[in-house]
Amino acid sequence: MDYNPTTSRATSVEADAAARHQHQSPAAAVDWSITFWGTGDSMGVPRVYCACEVCEEARRSGVNRRYRSSVLLERGEDKLLIDCGPDWTGQMERAGIFWLDELLITHAHQDHIAGLTSYADACRWLKRKGRVITPTEVSDTIRMMYPWLERFVTFQSIEEPWRWHEWSIRPIRVNHGKNGYAYAYRFDRVNDDESAAGSGRRQAYPNDSANPGLRSWVYASDAIGLGEEELRWFQELDLLILGTNFYHEQAEYSTRSVYDMVEAFRLIEDIQPQQVVFTHMSHDIDLRHSYPLLPQVTLARTGMRIGR
Numbered sequence: 001m002d003y004n005p006t007t008s009r010a011t012s013v014e015a016d017a018a019a020r021h022q023h024q025s026p027a028a029a030v031d032w033s034i035t036f037w038g039t040g041d042s043m044g045v046p047r048v049y050c051a052c053e054v055c056e057e058a059r060r061s062g063v064n065r066r067y068r069s070s071v072l073l074e075r076g077e078d079k080l081l082i083d084c085g086p087d088w089t090g091q092m093e094r095a096g097i098f099w100l101d102e103l104l105i106t107h108a109h110q111d112h113i114a115g116l117t118s119y120a121d122a123c124r125w126l127k128r129k130g131r132v133i134t135p136t137e138v139s140d141t142i143r144m145m146y147p148w149l150e151r152f153v154t155f156q157s158i159e160e161p162w163r164w165h166e167w168s169i170r171p172i173r174v175n176h177g178k179n180g181y182a183y184a185y186r187f188d189r190v191n192d193d194e195s196a197a198g199s200g201r202r203q204a205y206p207n208d209s210a211n212p213g214l215r216s217w218v219y220a221s222d223a224i225g226l227g228e229e230e231l232r233w234f235q236e237l238d239l240l241i242l243g244t245n246f247y248h249e250q251a252e253y254s255t256r257s258v259y260d261m262v263e264a265f266r267l268i269e270d271i272q273p274q275q276v277v278f279t280h281m282s283h284d285i286d287l288r289h290s291y292p293l294l295p296q297v298t299l300a301r302t303g304m305r306i307g308r
């Protein structure tokens, strides 16, 4: 996996947008990448009421400015956004993207779905029907919360591994602590030969075996205390993107809903992913500080991009 955190800056999203505006062909975007549109916990950073050092820095210079968690998986024109929280409109603007056909949703909490109302407005104005991919138990809740959405979006149920371009996407129902359950998604890249056959894409997106890019990864923004059943799907990963709200959260366990970094280290030692990126971070985390981390761990930054 080609992953260089030192070149991962907020501007990479804008650079992509600029490249698109210069009419680069999809062949120039060589492979799948993941861009962090949001890396914050449910309240984002800065928290509106908070004058802590991290929130103040986020207001001033913005290293710690964190939008609600969301990542874009893309290769050229193929784009899949995971989650659509309340910062979605600004995230689209910053990326220079005007339309997304498909959204994949992890769970029906506001910090992951509140942007769906704006997405529906975009569908309405553009007279296009969007697609919201999520397990039925999640779409049932979304339908109750926003009954008008279905006029503008189609809900696509995902219960089993589901094929999206070269990816097999497996929903994994994960413990979300006091907040119930959420879904993580495991992405496994299936045989390129098969999916490229006849598509004319093989030349445009060469699969360089010396540098295979993203292959198997999990996005688990909202999970805690995962057990054996869930962790079956967290094995042999080249990348784990894991939500960690705090470095070491002091609150009583029964009141919590997301891993902290100290707990995550134990998880990582258990499942041994090659690379790990922590996301869904609260104002407890100051990106100006250097935390004791495991060598394979990086803290996500707004706009950070993984992949080629």
Ligand SMILES: Nc1ccn([C@@H]2O[C@H](COP(=O)(O)O)[C@@H](O)[C@H]2O)c(=O)n1
Pocket: 041, 042, 043, 108, 109, 110, 111, 179, 222, 245, 257, 258
């Ligand atoms: N039924 C619920 C419960 C909570 N929420 C929102 O989810 C967020 C929870 O924060 P985490 O740190 O546990 O991800 C927070 O914004 C709650 O308002 C909800 O929408 N529905």
